[in-house]
Amino acid sequence: MTGLTVATARYVELIGEADEYGAIDLVLDMIDAGVPAERVLLDMIAPAQRRVGELWAANDWSVAREHAATAISERAVAAVAGKVRVPPGRGRVTVACTDGEYHALPTRLLAEVLRLRGWQVDFLGASVPGPHLITHLHQRGPDAVALSCALPTRLPRAHATITACQAVGIPVLAGGRGFGEDGRFARLLGADGWAPTADAAADHLASGRLPHFPAPIDALAHLADEEYTQLARRRADLLTTVMGTLMGAFPPMATYSQQQLEATTEDLAHIADFLAAALYVDDTRLFTDFVGWTCQVLRARGVPAASVALGLRVFHDELAEFPRARRMLAAGAKAARTADDRADDGAGDTAVEGAGDRAGDRAGDRAGASAPADAYSETGH
Incomplete structure (x- = not known):
């Protein structure tokens, strides 16, 4: 794999320079040199996209540069698909991102891997509304649906989609980081199977039998407390209140x-959305992982974790009648303090006021708590 590793590093350079022709030529040259198209997709383009996400998170690349690189990778995947065509000899698979999920490149990689293995693929792309997906299933009658969810904030919608697909007799193979790196949320939400990577998904489908794992009885019994429902219903008013409290x-x-106020509002919205997702699946780790990642991204932009902890405390105080949410917010604040303690620049000793000053200075330059598409790109779907 040495040659492919070198080529991948060069590919990252080319997409970072917005050299579309050079990047596509390199990809096609690898295929001409005998590298299987599937390996080019999964061992070259996919890891390059992960590297793009890392460079954005570290504040080495701007959002604009990351977006340009992603657009080129999408063209590169299309070039591979156009060059290597395998006649369909297997069944039919529908590949789609769940409603509200716009990280489509990993899903596209899966679609192309399946085509290379002889499947007839209906690739529906990003953010497919559930009712439209069901209409498609009635019209096309695929053997399975491969459903992608890159961000856990989309899990409630993913759950609705899984249930609807199964109701019309179509099994669902879940994938993407939103379902958990170990697939635990796919299991919780009753998917018919889960795969961590595109090639693993193709293997499962080729076996003719998905690794079924039915959801435990009463897996979502915690939703009876209505904390998720009430938080989702109150989201807009809650964000307005929290923003006002912070300003005071x-x-x-x-x-x-x-611009700085809008960036702050966006960050608070992400906190609310990840908290809601954690409430839906009753998983505190989902929320603390998000807080830790956010602190890492913001620290790279000169914003210490103390600013995140302040926002979490305000949410905690406002949600006095939400015991599960308050426990998660307390755990998130602890994760933020831990991130501050570990900061190499001594941010843990910085007063909140100083944190806010630097947050304000950098707010116009950062992307907030939301990752661009490539921060989540994987060889999986």
Whole structure:
């Protein structure tokens, strides 16, 4: 794999320079040199996209540069698909991102791997509304649906989609980081199977039998407390209240520009959305992992974790009647403090006011708590 590793490093350079022709030529040259198309997709383009996400998270690449690189990789995948065509000799698979999920490149990689293995593939792309997907299933009658969820904030919609597909007799193979790196949320939500990578998904489908794991009885019994439902219903009002409380408790926000205020609002919205997802699956780790990742991304932009902890405390105080949510927020605040303690620049010793000053200085340059598409790109779907 040495030659492919070298080629991957060169590919990252080319897409980072927005050299579309050079990147596509390199990909096609690898195929001409005898590297199987599937390996080019999964061992070259996919790891390059993971590297793009890492460079964005480290603040080495801007969002614009990351987007340009992703667009080129999409063209490169299309070039591979156009060059290597395998006549369909297996069944039919529908490949789609769940409603609200826009990280389509990993899903596209899966679709092309399945085509290379002889499947007839209906690739529906990003954010497919559940009712439209069901209509498609009635019209095409595939053997299975491969459903992608890259962000756990889409899990409630993914659950609805899984249930609807199964109701019309079509099994669902789940994939993507949103379902958990170990597939635990796919199991919880009753998917018919889960695969960590595109080639593993293709292997499962080729076996003719998905690795079924029915959801445990009363797996979602915790939803009876209605914390998820109430939080989702109150989301807009909650964000307005939290933003107002922060502005009153944190004087430096009075000098924020409109752009900085919008970035702060966006960050708070991500906290609310990840908290809601964690409530839906009753998994505190989902929320603390998000907090830890957010602290890492913000620290790379000069924003210490103390600013995140402050926002979590405000949410905690506002959700007085939400015991599960408050426990998760407390765990998130602990994760933020741990991130501060581990910071190489001594951010843990910085006063919140200083954190806010730097947050304001950097808000216009950062992407907030949301990852661009490639931060989640994997060889999986």
